[in-house]
Amino acid sequence: MELRQLEYFVAVAEEQNFTRAAARLHVVQSAVSAAVKTLERELGASLLDRNSKRVRLTDAGAALLPRARIALDAARAARDAVAEVHGGLRGTLRIGTMTSTRLLHLPALLGEFHRRHPGVLLHTSVAPHGSQGLIDALAERRLDLAFVSLPGTPPAEIHLTELASSVLDLVVPDDHPLATSEAVTLADIAGLDFIDSPVGYGNRAVTDRAFAAAGLSRRVTIEIPDIATGAEHVRHGLGIALLPRFAVADDHGVRLLSVAGVDLTWTASLATPVDRPVGAAARALISLTAEFLP
Amino acid sequence: MELRQLEYFVAVAEEQNFTRAAARLHVVQSAVSAAVKTLERELGASLLDRNSKRVRLTDAGAALLPRARIALDAARAARDAVAEVHGGLRGTLRIGTMTSTRLLHLPALLGEFHRRHPGVLLHTSVAPHGSQGLIDALAERRLDLAFVSLPGTPPAEIHLTELASSVLDLVVPDDHPLATSEAVTLADIAGLDFIDSPVGYGNRAVTDRAFAAAGLSRRVTIEIPDIATGAEHVRHGLGIALLPRFAVADDHGVRLLSVAGVDLTWTASLATPVDRPVGAAARALISLTAEFLP
DNA sequence: CACCAAGTATCACCGATCGCGATCGTCGCG
DNA sequence: CGCGACGATCGCGATCGGTGATACTTGGTG
Known part of the structure; x- marks a missing residue:
């Protein structure tokens, strides 16, 4: 044997x-x-x-x-x-990330990790099915760690460590009827056409849960995998969107409005398995991630 | 790796x-x-x-x-x-035994074990250096289990389970000056020529400790590895001996006398390692040994 | 019932690995 | 300085492990 x-x-x-x-x-x-x-x-x-x-x-x-x-x-x-x-970690660390990682300053984090542990190969991958897909891959041992956004209770075999969060704001074309409002409610935007990420993405889960909790619905007429293009779609009249401010690099032609009376916090977390020990390289990255927290 | x-x-x-x-x-x-x-x-x-x-x-x-x-x-x-x-244990169980195993009914024990677990090969060996040698072999992982007689505190990495015991009696030629006594003391036999097992054997350790505790000494003029021949040596005038009654099959020409005022209990134990897990076959034999206890 | 796709088991082949035996180099001791 | 004991290296033969091809099996479908 x-x-x-x-x-x-x-x-x-x-x-x-x-x-x-x-x-x-x-x-x-x-x-x-x-x-x-x-x-x-x-x-x-x-x-x-x-x-x-x-x-x-x-x-x-x-x-x-x-x-x-x-x-x-x-x-x-x-x-x-x-x-x-013996003078340093080696091996490969397989990391899953959300498509939008600017919430986390991931390049800075991984850059520092690489400087500290040059012997470890970082293999990052983006899940086409969003954070839920990353969680599945983690559970199936195809990933060692994952940076995810997963509202609600994670599966029993996954531990989430909250790292950062951002509030989602409403983005509308600047000629939209709501554009002159300073704040809106979900009721104001229920039933309208939305641009959003696909099902499975963390930010999509946040917005779906908020509407469901309020007993309201909406139409997601176009799904975009990269929220950095969200404002662009809004600008061209394809719908309105709920996006974090940092994803709107160029706000000409759109207005960002707060949404009152609802929790639209989008949280990014580090997902680690609890049903098996993690390797030394993974532990090192987990420690470094904690150092990066404010 | x-x-x-x-x-x-x-x-x-x-x-x-x-x-x-x-x-x-x-x-x-x-x-x-x-x-x-x-x-x-x-x-x-x-x-x-x-x-x-x-x-x-x-x-x-x-x-x-x-x-x-x-x-x-x-x-x-x-x-x-x-x-x-999968239908039973297999493998080899390496068992060390004292030369004199009649104290333990070992054949009956091992026979029953073999009937219950025919897939396990029993490899028994006798230590030329007595129980201390068996303990050494157990510690060095050359044995899985050992039946020993080891008075005093065992090494920290060995656990002893007491199985049986017998008192050692004095065996003298029937024309010996002490032969007419019904009981003797250590003082009566201090300084005399003895037949005994080699150093390292459990029974030898019992007798050495008894004399040492009493501040007395004796001469061991001949060492025999098999106590079953002890009475024979006594009969032929090579000395006197302290032996368990069961080892004197033929008592013509010798007398067996009790030794008063001293603990000459010879105990047999099962020695198991505590610094590592024992295998399934060893666990099965340990369980069976417990069943065989009165 | 025939066909098909997907999957497992077997086989021949080849390069890599493992253990043996011989031997060389090293080291502490007398 | 010679010696004995021990670890490392080398050549060799046998075995192992992976590949690629292929045969066989199985369940679903038309």
Whole structure:
């Protein structure tokens, strides 16, 4: 029994598919098949019940899986311990980020991290499905950490550390009937056409929740993945939008109005897993993120 | 990093000697040297500071060692978990025993264990250096369990479970001046020639301690590893002996006398390690041993 | 029922790895 | 200075692990 075999077995158990496990492990499918078979022969037990359509754990496999994870985590901790002692961290840190990261000053944060730990490769990725997609990837161990905006209660296996927040303001064309108002309420803008991020994005969740809580609705006629283009869409009459002030670099032709009587705070958080230990590099970034907090 | 490499590294760290580690691992010395070197290259750190005379852990090695042990223990727990689920335990259980095991009914115990767990190979060995040697072997992980007799406080890393005990009686030739006595004291036999087990044996420790506590001494003129031959030696005038009654199968030509005023209880115990988890097979034998207690 | 797509298992091949045995270099001791 | 013990290196043969091709299986669909 070797760690490599345990790693392949765990990947298959989690993916419930040899081919997906192979992709995750960056080897060919037959290598995974052979390695699991060798492990089964060595242990004298079938670990997986599988055919071309389905892969399920046997009782022996179910008994092995948590302990295999412990062994792999222990080996990782061993590597990290050596790295910490021996002049610096190494490895790759997979970080998920929201598309709009200016709320967080992420470049400054990651730049400082890189200066402190040049041996760590940072692999940042943006989730096409917004923060919910990042949370899914974190839960599926495809990310080590994620910067997300997730209002409401996170899943039990994810811990959120609040980092920053911004209020969403109403952005309207300057010739809009509401443009001369200093503040509006949700009732004033219920039923109107909106520009917003896709479902799954944190800011979209904030706005959807606010309307739902007020028993009101609206039409989102266009979804934009990058809120930095939001003011532009508003300017061209495609609708109105709820955006953070920092996302409106050029406010000519639009007015920014406060929305009274509702909580439109958009919060950015660092999401970390609680169901498994995080590596030394991840811990270092978590510590650095705390340093960056006001 | 693989478990095999961690196992080799841990062995070298504990033995502080590549050659002894190789013997323990049943491979040649160069294989251990190469494996540790490969591990060091992979981790990018020197783990051991060594030359032809000395092997010491580096800081990185010291950081790795406890975590390597955890990983190896986790892998062993994983194997055991599969074995327990999959129709029975398997593997080898290395048991040390005293030369005289009739105090314990060991054949009956091990027979029952074998009936219950036919997949487990029992490898029993007798320590040429008595119970102290068994304790050493247990501490050095060359044994999984040991049946010992060890008066006094055991080492901190060993736990003793008392199983049985017997009182040692004085055995003298039937023409000996003391033969007509019904009971004697240590003072009566101080300074006389004795037959006894070698130093390190539990029964020898009991008798040595008794004389030392009384401020008396004696001459052990012949050491015998098997107390079953003790009475025979006594019969032939080689000395007197302190033996448990069950070891005197044929008492013609000798007398057995009680020794008053001193504790000559010889206790047999099961020694288990406390500094590492024991395997499933060892746990099963520990449980069965408890069942065999009155 | 035939066909298809997706997936797993097997096989041949090849490069890498591992353990063995021999041997060299080092080190502390007498 | 010679010696014994030990670690590191090297050549070699056997084994292992990954690749790519392919055979086989399975469940869904028309």
